[in-house]
Amino acid sequence: MGILDIQSVTKNYASHCALDNISISIPEQSVYGLLGPNGAGKTSLIRIITQITAPDNGQILYKGKPLERDHAMKMGYLPEERGLYKKMEVGEQAIYLARLKGMSKHDAVKTLKYWFEKYEIQGWWKKKIEELSKGMAQKVQFIITVMHEPELLILDEPFTGFDPINAELIKNELISLRSKGTTIVLSTHRMESVEELCSHIALINNSHVILEGSVKDVRKQFRSNMYEIRYHGNRISFTNALWAGFELIDLKEDADHNTARVQMLNNHSPNDLLSVLLPHVNILGLNEVVPSINDIFIKVINDSQANKEQQ
């Protein structure tokens, strides 16, 4: 049982189906990445979790209990399209939104002061949002999202729309929240941030989950058993050394060394490869070619598209 169990959730809009029988389980204290191309249904799923809309079918359990209004108090939500009241003062606005999340006025003021000191933005308290730059407003909105210390933080495309400095700041803040035990659900199509942050992912395409699990497991699943070798030596003797158990994928010759990628066949191990090569060339380095989440993402989506076309 995770902090959030999404069980066969379906959501239809007038013209199309946004989510078709989706089931995923989000473990407590994980950083869960919802991946998928635009229009896959990520935002629809997030809006159901945040109870902005209701599913047509299926249910969601929060720590084993059916999701209800009060659970929203334990969540922090940063929507994809961000914005605040333009004509309201920063401090007042943050306190209002924190109180809507169930904080007392006193606690809200105290916490907000802490955050303002942390980011050294004390001077913004009395400013109106319209007087701030876009980047400054985003910073304020992030503080508002996390200031009531949610157990579950839901971020829709947190890295798009933020300038690089704020994106970095938020990434670091997420890492620190993760270490404090906050469960984070984020949707993104920026794969590098997934590799850095996420412990689990679900890949959604065309309103279906096509891949789900911990990043480690997913990587294992897509392991290609391919190794990259850098060496000094003769190209011909290198290729000759590879016998039936290995397949040379490609070979690149640089000024001072060569780089080859070799696919293992018949359950051969890197040790087998080394023992074959050692007599012939000078090995500089050997490492496994691990598929990036990005590679997996593209591969899986292409495969599923191909399957669809075949049908």
Next chain:
Amino acid sequence: MNKILLVIQREYLTRVRKKSFLIMTILGPLLLGGIFISTLLLDKVDTEVKTLVIVDETKGFEGKFKSNDRLVFIYSPLGMDSARALCKQNKYFGILHIPGKSSSPEVLEKAITLYSESQPGLDMISKIKFTIEKEINTQKYIQAGIDEEKLSAIKTDVSIRTRDLENKETSTPLTTGLGFGGGILIYLFIFIYGTMVMRGVLEEKTSRIVEVIISSVKPFQLMMGKIIGVALVGLTQFLLWVVLTAVIYSGVSAYMLKGKTDKEKVEVLMKSRGIDKEVLENNIDMDAVTDQSDKLGEIMGSINFPLLIGMFIFYFLGGYLLYSALFAAVGAAVDSETDTQQFMLPVTIPLIIAYIAAINVIANPQGNVAFWFSVIPFTSPIVMMVRIPFGVPWTHLAISVVSLIAGFLFTTWIAAKIYRTGILMYGKKISYKELWKWLRYS
């Protein structure tokens, strides 16, 4: 419940603290008071004395035109030519020519001419006309063999007193004023604060904050919080207007009327309404005026004020709730203020119909039109308000109240459905067909 209070609090405080609220609060009564003051002041400021030369060839009007502090009459025994020269020389305002060729009043009536450099004001013409008419009338009576004694015996002055069945004095102008005034106030209130709700919804939608808020509160709570918050803003403003207007009005009248007799007071008040003293003296029996003011107490007694005020508050709020929910739905359905026009029309048309119906209802407050428009919830807040001072059967009132409550529950229910879907819908031109689909979402 706690959260809806937070929303109401925010909606109320952000608006009440705005500079525009303060400006409107002060400006509203100042505008009303200003009209009152300026009519009094203009009267004092305007001290130019106009002189009119009268060339009276009939010799029958000698001494009949009475000069006052604004208008001086000079009789010129010489002809028109010398009068013209006199006029130019002394820069007099003009010449009133009463030709004497025919002594028949019928001809004379059409032959009187006022020559002047600049166009004379309505005041001056009516004063001259009044004097001449009175004089010619007298002459006609004399010609017909009626002397002044007989004339004053003939003079008829009918006044119909209206009394209710309990034999209390009533006053049609007063009831009309009360009813129509109340109706207009409700009409304005719905318009001003309804659009304020609409703008508020639109602001939340376009700034995109709405998604953050409805992850904490239900869309319905947010919508109702806004509607109630704005209603409180309206009530606050209304109350401040009433208090401020009363203060300004009583202050100004106390200053203007200081140390004057009752008769002079009436004159000042009448003048402020554009009625001249002389016309006044000749038309209004001053004793009747004082008599009237004694009766005022009795007239006031004939109107059921607790009912009137209670119903005013009910229709004031009921009408506002009914319409502001629709205004909120309009705000939620569109992306920008310019797009609101197409959906505003069906919301404003019933309001305008109610206004027109209200004018007709004054003429016949008990008719069929009056009945139907005063029970249909979209028009009842305005039309019933006009009817109430005239006396409305309890059954009509009950039907109207129940249907208005049902009406605003209905519009709120509809609005909530449109609102819920609309606030998350961007970049799509919404048609009525689309709205209908939203209504049918479960």
